[in-house]
Amino acid sequence: MATPKSILFVCLGNICRSPAAEGIMRSIATDSDITIDSAGTGGYHIGQLPDKRMRIHASQRGLRLDHHCRQVSPSDFEDFDLIIGMDGSNIANLRRIAPSPEAEKKIHAMAEYFNPSTRWDHVPDPYYEGAEGFELVLDLLEEGCQNLFNQITTGK
Numbered sequence: 001m002a003t004p005k006s007i008l009f010v011c012l013g014n015i016c017r018s019p020a021a022e023g024i025m026r027s028i029a030t031d032s033d034i035t036i037d038s039a040g041t042g043g044y045h046i047g048q049l050p051d052k053r054m055r056i057h058a059s060q061r062g063l064r065l066d067h068h069c070r071q072v073s074p075s076d077f078e079d080f081d082l083i084i085g086m087d088g089s090n091i092a093n094l095r096r097i098a099p100s101p102e103a104e105k106k107i108h109a110m111a112e113y114f115n116p117s118t119r120w121d122h123v124p125d126p127y128y129e130g131a132e133g134f135e136l137v138l139d140l141l142e143e144g145c146q147n148l149f150n151q152i153t154t155g156k
Contacts, residue, residue, distance in 0.1 A: 003152060004034070004081035004082045004152055005033065005034055005035060005081055006034065006035035006036075006037075006079065006080045006081045006082070007025065007034060007035070007036050007037075007080060007081070007082045007083075007084060007148075008037050008038065008039060008072075008076055008079075008080040008082070008083045008084070009021035009022050009025070009036075009037070009038040009039075009084050009086070009110070010038065010039055010040065010041060010072055010083060010084065010085050010086065010090050010094060011038075011040055011041075011085075011086040011087075011090055011123075011125070012040055012041055012042050012044075012089070012090060012125065013040045013042050013044045013045045013069065013127075014038055014039050014040030014045060014050075014067075014069040014070060014071070015040070015045045015048065015049075015050045015051040015054070015069055015127075016050065016051050016054045016125065016126055016127055016134075016137065017086040017123050017125065017126070017137055017141070018038035018039065018040065018086060019038050019050040019054070019065050019067040019069070020050070020054055020058055020063075020065060020137060020138060020141050021038060021084070021086070021110065021123075021141045021144075021145060022036055022037060022038035022065075022067055023058055023063045023064065023065045023067070024063060024138070024141050024142055024145045025145045025148070025149065027062070027063055028145055028146055028149045029149055032149075032153070034152065035080075037067075037080070038067055039069075039070050039071060039072040039073075039076065040069060040070070040071055040072065041071070041072055041090055041093035041094065041097070042071065043071040045069040046069055046070055046071060047068055047069060047070075048068065048069045049065070049066065049067070049068065049069070050065045050067060050069070051127065053126075053131075053134055054126070054134055054137075057131070057134040057135060057138060058138065061138060061142075072093075072094065072097055073097075074097060074098075074099045074103075077097075077098055077099055077100075077103035077106060078103075080106065081106065082106060082108060083106045083107050083108070084107075084108050084109070084110050084148075085107060085108070085109055085110065086109075086110050086122065086123040086125075087109075087122035087123060087124070087125070088109075088122060091107060091109055094107045095107060109122070110122070110123050110140075110141070110144050111123070111144070113143075113144040113145070113147040113148040113151070114140065114143055114144050114147070115143055115147065118140070118143065120140055123137055123140050123141065123144075124136065124137065
């Protein structure tokens with residue numbers, strides 16, 4: 001695969017995990033020309049800001065999440081080089097939306113970019129969790145986004 005120049009992060013509602021991944025990757029890739037966005041497989045929160053709890057926890061790490069939620073569309077498979085789902089359900093939904101086998105090859109799991117020692121094989125949804133759930137998600141996404149950026153920019 002050629003070096004990706006555009007990344008779409010995807011979760012269910014686009015209010016917790018995927019906008020956090022977008023914000024983290026933006027903070028990491030500040031001097032790059034990588035296009036970064038996020039979307040949800042469901043249309044539950046279109047036009048809304050990310051979940052207030054996620055925005056608060058992210059702001060404590062110096063991140064500003066001001067993305068307005070949107071739903072994944074088939075055109076995203078033309079517009080983005082990498083489409084990264086947060087969990088197995090997101091991946092399955094993305095595969096159903098993908099307009100072609102070539103488009104389906106762009107789908108990857110965020111967990112592919114975790115350190116081998118990380119015990120998580122997905123990014124858990126913190127929506128019904130307390131503060132610890134949001135902090136865990138941010139920890140996982142910081143690790144995964146840094147590794148993804150390193151892979152894109154250095155091939156390692």
